[in-house]
Amino acid sequence: MPFTRWVHLELRKSVDTLAGFWLLVVIAVLLIMIEGFFLLVGLTSDDAGLSFTIFTRPMAYVLQPMVATLTIMLVTSEWGQRTAMVTFALEPRRSRVLLAKLVAAFTLTLALIVVLLVVATVCAAMLGAVDGSSFEWDLGPGDVVGLVLFEAIAVLVGFGLATSILNTPGAIGAFPVIAYAIPSGLGLVGLFWEDFRSVGRFLNLQSSTNPVLTWSVDSGEDWARLVVVLLVWAAVPLVLGQLRVKHAEVK
Template sequence: MSTATAPMTLDVAGTPTVPFGRLVRVELRKLADTRAGRWLLISIAALTLLVLIIQMAVVLGQGLHPKYIDFLQGMNTTTGILLPVLGVLSITSEWSQRTAMVTFTLEPSRVRVVVAKLVGLLVISVVALAAGAILGALANVLYGAFSGNTVVWGSAGKFVVYYLLLYLFGMAVAFAFGALVLNSPAGIVLYFAYQFIIPTILSIAAALMSWFNSLQPWIDFNTDQNSLIDGTIHGLLWVKMAVAGVVWLVVPLAIGIWRIRRAEVK
């Protein structure tokens, strides 16, 4: 006599396929797994160190009296420009390297994958800023030791926060452009156009048209961030930067996510 055994079922209703923390860790690992991402990170670290060494040699050789913020700005020369390229590659590589099918099969929710990628990039931004801030502090201390002059720190904490915002904005905008076009070369070109060409065009337009002069700060997100670099941001400048951020960050990112949700995966 045999006894009937009830079939076992597994209730997975409402349970994410992959824990979000694991998704973030996977996306962080993927940033350095590709040759492009790995060499980009290595290049950023090497160039940042080289710039600080050159800056140290110049200030010591010419008898200048730099402050901590000067070394922090030197660090931003390479990191602030090149690091956002990683933001473009993080999302476009899924299509250029044809890994999107595997990624979205393991985690069907494309929005969760996009958010995990973005969180991973923000973590990288914090790590890059921390490394740069430590290198800048070391350069400032070495300057005092080699020159015999008093080391000036100024409002170091405030500027570190401002530069962190710069990194976060740059990485997020680059990511938004990458999500918008889903193509690595096009995303990189679009980001550098936003970084260097569009602000020049807007500045020329503001100089030639008086009515546009008052409009420019409300739509020129890149130029607005200069007030973070020199520490002069206050009051209305925050509002103008927020409005411009909607134009260059929120809108492209929203369109990019909408496109990713509907894009055909091959």
């Protein structure tokens, strides 16, 4: 079977199940609601200096756990719903199936980013029509690339967790621990242990990926921190997950 057909099948699986379909619907509705809230705040605010990025950057953080959850469900549904036997019987090369799932996850994430940008553009146009003198259209190509890369990192982390754990609740629960609990814990330890502060930054997923979103990875330390967190929270789980899926018993 051609690889593109496998990707198409994985995309179909994401909407064929009730959980996958309603997750996509909830994400789209939530994006529209939050963007509408930002528009309402902009329309009722007397502060000048509003810009297009108020509709995109905050939403990037809202979208981050959602695309990770979507990715996790793409992978773990095979094992939770006991369809892995059929899938791997049709395609014994498990790594090929995993790659198709990863491509499908990136495709769905790009689609959600497009929805985000379309809704943000509509809201920004409405706000600009009311307050065009002070509204700034400051979204450049770098901001779009940064947004895509920021969400792609969440996809990779979620994919690594999914393949390593192979359990939907466990993997979904592990993502906020890595994305939010561990960074908070590292920051708290750094407050009381000054020597640990610089080391903790290299394990902090949020602070190390924030420059990607704002397209401001300038210094060598920024790049070093980004590489380390990608190795620790994405590359290592991906390798371990690949090995586990290859050797896992299909029931």
